Amino acid sequence: MSLSDQTLNAAEREKVQRFLATNTPFIGPDWDLLRDHSASPRDACEAQVLGGAFNADEFDDIRASLQATLDESFDHTQNMIVSPAARFGDMTLCIFTASGDLSLASTRGVMSFCANAYYPIKYVRKYFENDPSVGLREGDCFIFNDPFYGGLHSPDQGSFLPIFHEGQLVAWAGIGLHEGENGAKDPGGMGPNIESPWDEGLKMPPFRFAENYLVRRDIMNFLQNSCRDRRLMGADLKVKLAACMRIEKRLKELIKEHGKDVLVGGLRHNIETLSAEAQRRVNEIPEGTARGQIFLDTTMREDVLIRFHCAVTAKGGKLIIDMRGCAPQFANRPINAPYSSIRCGVLMALAYFIWPDIPHTPALLAPIEIITDPEGLVSATPDVPTALNMQPLFKVISLLHAAIVRLTFGTPLKYANPMAPWFNQVVSFMYGGITQHTEAVGNICGDLNGFPGGAKWNDDGEHSLCPSFAVKVDIGEAEDVEEDLPFVYLVAKRLLLDNVGFGKFRGGGGYEFAISNRYSDFWGFAAIGGGSKFSTTPGIFGGYGCSTYPVCRIKNVDVFEAIKRAPERFQPSMIYLMNEQPFENATYDTHRAALPFEMAAKGEVYLQSQGAGGGYGDVLDRDPERVMKDLSERVVSADTAREIFKIVFDEATLAVDIAGTARARQQERSARMKRGIPYAEFVKQWNRDAPPPGVPYFGGWGTTDFKLFVDGKLSDTDRPRPVYMPDPKDVRIAQLEAQLEAQLHALGQGK
Amino acid sequence: MDVTITEYLAVDLDSERWKCRSCGHLLGSARADYKHGLLVHARNPAEIHKPMLDPTKYAYTYCPDPNWCAMLEFYCPHCGTMMEVEYTVPGHPPICDIELDLDDLKRKWLKWQAEGIDLAPAKLAKTPAATKPAACGHNHGQRGKA
Incomplete structure (x- = not known):
């Protein structure tokens, strides 16, 4: 019998309700908050200001001042922060209304850090503000990282601070950034080895870490004790608080200048104006559907083929992003993405590639509807690991970007250059160990940000400019890295030949790099990419996509000693080093781009190359002089000029x-x-009902009416349980045992 | 009237046919997938993405695995222009990547013409000025008006 069936009088019911409200054993994620990206209704003050006569010019002044505040605070914070990624710009500062809706964000950085940050603020307001054991006071500062509470993935951390005026909550200041090390199974807060949510290190729903503008020493001590890099954790707690305080200071100055009500109205006005503008732009898109699919070829531990499918429909003033038909979740692999992560991808595609001309805030999502399977790789549940959920997220950026370009290319109303997708893989090394300064560290190299750009409708793509998830970040300087960390760049930022998306306009090229531990007796590397068997970044309108990219290793060598002995045997080229194998007795191998953390002895070499942006248009339409320029700049080879672009030229004079x-x-x-x-004839020969035999395929098969395949086999359910993958070492042991048994059997000694 | 849809595709709104922008050849009903009117060739990925590392030495060579990754090239049957390249899995049906609502397209195009908007395909829209109208005392129709 339920409580509602019992006969309780009003007083008893109230008592029961009070008991339940104050004795909830665990407040889990709030699914309504997580899924609902619409702005809260106007509060009383906002309604009063915006419902009456207001001065739009004054709102503009406030917006400009707030933008300057956020950008100034960004620079300030970038110079204080310890996190290497944040120093490269992987950070965002923002300001929220009292209800928790993001009003404005810094123009630099990575907006994904704050795209979902409304959620932990609203969560605090809903569950903690009126809880006497928590409450909400001036000078508080909160922290969070859990993706099911508004974080993106576990290495990112966000903080937010309430701003009061004469005792009334008027706004929130916030900061989000990639911290990296968080006590996860492997150094750096993420990695291929993560097999459960409990391998992901700190799992922080929002909680208060500072009171009265002071970081609580006991909380700081706990957080430092929970991760490898105590200096990073301790210092950056203070920096995050300081960043929020700086925004608060400026906001209070604006209140003095304009008055509290005008400021509150201005914050809300930003959201409503941007929502209305996004709606207007969606209304302009000709109705129809654009589709795309991208395949990821790894779970991070084994080669599999994972499908991401996206159908984007403009209809009735909505832009409907339908992600059904993707792969199921993996129970013990870290590439699952919560819905909120996918929403970040949608926002970044819109903000960076479709509407880059207006402020980047979640208000742009007002006319957007996202549909996913109830549970799946792009709608993950908290019982699966999500530390590397940027794998699906980056694919969403490419898919949505390409789909909207297809829907809007010919229209006269578009706000960015149509272009092919930006490169969408994570090419960088993660590292961990003890540095030459005897510090324990774990983090990621700034090469993470070196994605090449897609080709534009009227020009070539940029070489290794910035990642698809951020437009104004840096890849860092090798010299700075070498000062802090014990490895050196043997090859640094050198364009790899023929590594562009070919087309009428070619995608940007990616650089190769090689690193080697020089100074540490306790050091290791990992990598977290994909796309070693299947090209992950397509071109558009006849342009080709990127190639495929492994990690290369030269082990059992001290390259520094080898160079000392025979300097002529070293060339700063991955292709030379791997193909010529110049160091005797060294072991050379390639590995899928996801490399579980492993120890790297002094002098062992790890090599990678950034990918390429997608190409645009038919290669035969490329201006021959552009091909010759690429040839002269060593972007493409003479063979490529001849065989792909079909240029007849004099190799000596070009x-x-x-x-x-x-x-x-x-x-x-x-x-x-x-x-x-002819198409009809082709599909008769080509189309199959199932993936090729032997390909471990995960996801829908088909164009609109999908059949779900799990590990290459037709699923008997539309909602499969998360797939539990066997340990690759067990798989290998079983293979070797089978081989051994076969050999013994051949010798007459089998079981 | 021709309406540009992609670099190489237009729609003739009068005949409701897809059209090659390179040669003007009519390709098929614009209410169906434009790919139906094209030629298709499954290209060996190694011809475009050549192995950079020695395949006799290494498992991964910078070349897609042809057992996993196929490249479908779509050509205009009249002039041979390559209109699209689709990276897919061998045997996977080609994706219909553009499905137009022709009636809405016609409505919008006529509206833009009537409004005197420059319909040149490469034109970018002007970013609207921020909320600049001076103190006008109303909210410009923003969402959520109390």
């Missing part, structure tokens, strides 16, 4: 034979018409 090139290109067009098969 003079183009214009008539010869026209002939070669016409021959290629004729060859295409000869080898191409």
